[in-house]
Amino acid sequence: MEAVSYSVLRKNLRSYLQQVNDDATTLLVTNRDNADDAAVLMSKRDYDSMIETLRIMSNPTLMDKIRRGKEQITAGKTKQHELIKPND
Template sequence: MEAVAYSNFRQNLKQYMKQVNEDADALIVTAKDAEDTVVVLSKREYDSLQESLRILSNSYLMEKIRRGDTQFRKKQFQTHDLLEVKEDD
């Protein structure tokens, strides 16, 4: 994760915003006062983190994931061909 000083970030805001979106990596923006340091990340990455937190905090869903993972490791699963869906013209 790259770090940049606030003044440099401000002067090159457009470039850093583009970089954060293209690299899918967060950027640390440092300030003189460490309490004012922030992390900048793309909306896509933010949304992904939020969804991960929602899933991890849902005990019912996590249990289903763990059960499926156990079944997969024990090869207790079935495979199916994908269905082709024809779109109406």
């Protein structure tokens, strides 16, 4: 993760925003005066994805269904079918 000071971020905000959105990178924004006063900049798309992953992983019922599905795939207890088209 790249680190950049608050003042450098402020001067180059547009390019840093483009970087985190185009490259799916995160950026650590630091404060020279207070090392504990830091933040992470990431794209909204990556943030939404991370939150959704945390939501899924914190749901025991859903995680159990995912585990059972993986076990069925490993055991060969699945079958392939054509996708159902809407309005069919």
